Amino acid sequence: MSHATLLSSPLKLRQLRQIPRLGPLLALQCADRPRRNYVAAANSHPAKIAVLGGGVSGLASAYYLAKAFPKSRITLFEKQKELGGWIKSKRVEVEGGDVLFETGPRSLRPGMWTWCTAELVEELGLISSVLYTPKESPAAKNRYIYYPDRLNQLPSSLDQITVSALAGLSTSGILGGIWSLFWEPLTPGRPAQLKDESIGSFISRRFDKRIANNLASAVFHGIYAGDIWQLSAKTLLSTAWKLEGFLGSVLKGYMGAQMDTRVENTVIPWNPYDVKVMQMIKNEIVLQEEFRAELSISSTYTFKGGLQQLTKELEVTLRENDRVEIRTDCPAQIADEPVAQDGPVRLLTGATPSTPEPFDLVISTLPQTSLTPYVTVMVVNLYYTSPTVLSQTGFGYLIPQSIPFEQNPERALGVIFDSEAVQGQDSAPGTKLTVMLGGHWWDGWQGYPDESEGVEMAKSVVRRHLGIEDTPETYLVTLSKDCIPQFTVGYEQRLKEFADEMVAKYRGRVRFVGNQVNGVGVNDCVRAAWMLGREVQGQGWREKSCGLERVANGDNWLLATAEGVEARPSFR
Ligand SMILES: C=Cc1c2[nH]c(c1C)Cc1[nH]c(c(CCC(=O)O)c1C)Cc1[nH]c(c(C)c1CCC(=O)O)Cc1[nH]c(c(C)c1C=C)C2
Numbered sequence: 360m361s362h363a364t365l366l367s368s369p370l371k372l373r374q375l376r377q378i379p380r381l382g383p384l385l386a387l388q389c390a391d392r393p394r395r396n397y398v399a400a401a402n403s404h405p406a407k408i409a410v411l412g413g414g415v416s417g418l419a420s421a422y423y424l425a426k427a428f429p430k431s432r433i434t435l436f437e438k439q440k441e442l443g444g445w446i447k448s449k450r451v452e453v454e455g456g457d458v459l460f461e462t463g464p465r466s467l468r469p470g471m472w473t474w475c476t477a478e479l480v481e482e483l484g485l486i487s488s489v490l491y492t493p494k495e496s497p498a499a500k501n502r503y504i505y506y507p508d509r510l511n512q513l514p515s516s517l518d519q520i521t522v523s524a525l526a527g528l529s530t531s532g533i534l535g536g537i538w539s540l541f542w543e544p545l546t547p548g549r550p551a552q553l554k555d556e557s558i559g560s561f562i563s564r565r566f567d568k569r570i571a572n573n574l575a576s577a578v579f580h581g582i583y584a585g586d587i588w589q590l591s592a593k594t595l596l597s598t599a600w601k602l603e604g605f606l607g608s609v610l611k612g613y614m615g616a617q618m619d620t621r622v623e624n625t626v627i628p629w630n631p632y633d634v635k636v637m638q639m640i641k642n643e644i645v646l647q648e649e650f651r652a653e654l655s656i657s658s659t660y661t662f663k664g665g666l667q668q669l670t671k672e673l674e675v676t677l678r679e680n681d682r683v684e685i686r687t688d689c690p691a692q693i694a695d696e697p698v699a700q701d702g703p704v705r706l707l708t709g710a711t712p713s714t715p716e717p718f719d720l721v722i723s724t725l726p727q728t729s730l731t732p733y734v735t736v737m738v739v740n741l742y743y744t745s746p747t748v749l750s751q752t753g754f755g756y757l758i759p760q761s762i763p764f765e766q767n768p769e770r771a772l773g774v775i776f777d778s779e780a781v782q783g784q785d786s787a788p789g790t791k792l793t794v795m796l797g798g799h800w801w802d803g804w805q806g807y808p809d810e811s812e813g814v815e816m817a818k819s820v821v822r823r824h825l826g827i828e829d830t831p832e833t834y835l836v837t838l839s840k841d842c843i844p845q846f847t848v849g850y851e852q853r854l855k856e857f858a859d860e861m862v863a864k865y866r867g868r869v870r871f872v873g874n875q876v877n878g879v880g881v882n883d884c885v886r887a888a889w890m891l892g893r894e895v896q897g898q899g900w901r902e903k904s905c906g907l908e909r910v911a912n913g914d915n916w917l918l919a920t921a922e923g924v925e926a927r928p929s930f931r
Pocket residue numbers: 462463464465466467468580581582583584736738755756757772773774775795796879880881882931
């Protein structure tokens with residue numbers, strides 16, 4: 360996207376013109392465009408850096424910090440024995456070979472907005488291990504929602520919205536309330552005093568409650584395993600929320616942008632920080648041509664050894680660096696005391712901390728109790744020897760909140776058809792499925808199903824929903840306790856207050872990265888670590904910042920085209 364395109368994006372709608380334009384911000388960026396391979400300015404580096412947490416956010420932060428400060432000593436603390444956090448790929452022997460089970464995140468989305476991860480894949484030498492799922496494959500195109508007692512295929516693109524597709528969907532009742540789309544522009548704008556609300560409430564107010572319960576709740580199960588009546592519309596439907604704020608209507612904003620023939624690409628409001636990141640990615644990341652071409656025709660990608668190949672390779676690279684020390688089985692926390700003008704920050708480390716250890720800069724990827732609650736998900740991987748267990752092809756299906764209890768007493772959130780979604784990880788033929796259970800349905804539970812209960816629940820789900828009577832040859836049950844942060848109503852306000860408090864207390868010597876502050880996707884976490892490396896380099900680490908400027912200064916959004924940034928998937 361050229362700056363000229365970005366800046367010459369007049370819309371017909373008078374109100375859209377009132378949104379601040381990008382000129383001053385971009386002029387600044389052009390004058391001072393960072394180089395691709397930056398090096399820290401001489402004599403300006405923190406001598407000792409600590410990274411708290413050894414999941415993908417911590418590993419990637421340590422990786423980019425080691426590049427930004429070639430002279431600093433970096434210590435990564437992880438309380439578990441193993442690194443990698445929630446990303447775990449396990450190979451299991453079966454008759455005739457082996458199969459790979461993913462117990463957490465399993466694939467990555469390509470697209471420019473996620474190029475930091477793609478660049479990392481390149482730098483770690485992983486391109487030859489990449490497995491692509493083409494955009495044209497059934498796994499990318501066929502996605503289903505279970506409602507009320509059957510799978511309903513969703514259109515994968517606008518041109519798939521045909522009369523017969525809509526008729527099929529509407530006989531199940533899943534499209535109840537769809538006519539509200541036409542009336543939305545006439546619906547009153549939001550009351551001035553409403554500062555945030557749940558996704559359920561926002562969609563009901565602007566469209567129809569049935570759309571919230573039947574469609575949106577399924578999508579948010581697939582990403583957050585969360586409850587749309589608790590998750591924040593301002594945070595998770597941010598563009599729609601802003602459009603309503605600017606124009607009094609979500610559709611007017613989208614339609615106005617689409618209909619403006621002078622603009623090649625859709626113009627929507629963007630958080631100014633995201634525009635800055637987008638520009639940096641565009642200016643700095645140059646992917647290998649062949650890799651970039653493969654990514655452009657793929658809907659997702661992963662690795663032959665599973666997604667854990669990424670965190671394993673990061674670990675190997677960090678261990679090879681003699682300036683990086685990794686301490687596993689070693690919890691660490693920041694001493695609860697204000698930091699003086701030039702630091703240091705003191706850490707309490709080890710199971711029974713004694714003398715605090717001083718560090719010049721600390722990156723925390725650990726959960727902060729004041730910011731979000733978490734949900735617990737049970738992941739049940741099933742393997743059947745028969746390759747023809749499924750009668751549908753596709754990615755899998757999601758289960759909305761509205762389906763009757765008797766259709767989902769196990770409280771499943773969705774089922775992934777793994778052997779369809781990714782090919783090339785297993786040496787044995789057969790069918791692999793993953794059943795996800797729990798999430799917000801288990802809020803407040805003191806205990807959870809055990810392994811044998813989990814597998815019985817998963818078998819019962821696939822028997823009822825997919826008619827699968829076969830017995831799986833093998834399975835793996837993983838309870839991921841408190842694995843996904845929930846950005847509930849009021850999240851942004853809480854994050855702002857947290858950021859102010861952290862800057863005042865630690866004077867910029869403690870920064871925050873991770874799924875609780877940057878988004879729950881692996882790509883979100885890697886991009887945040889990539890940005891951290893750029894923000895702290897040179898004198899940046901001395902600035903009074905805690906790395907949360909996106910939200911702290913994110914009220915006045917900017918108009919930008921989405922060119923170069925992949926549209927977010929509408930199904931998951
Ligand atoms: C362990 C369960 C997880 C659920 N959501 C996430 C995890 C780790 C995080 C997540 N899942 C998706 C996204 C969207 C953005 C993206 O980066 O692709 C995020 C942030 C989409 C997604 N949902 C499912 C899959 C296989 C994917 C692709 C990305 C990935 O591999 O994580 C299926 C799915 N995830 C969850 C449920 C309940 C579910 C149901 C079928 C929860």
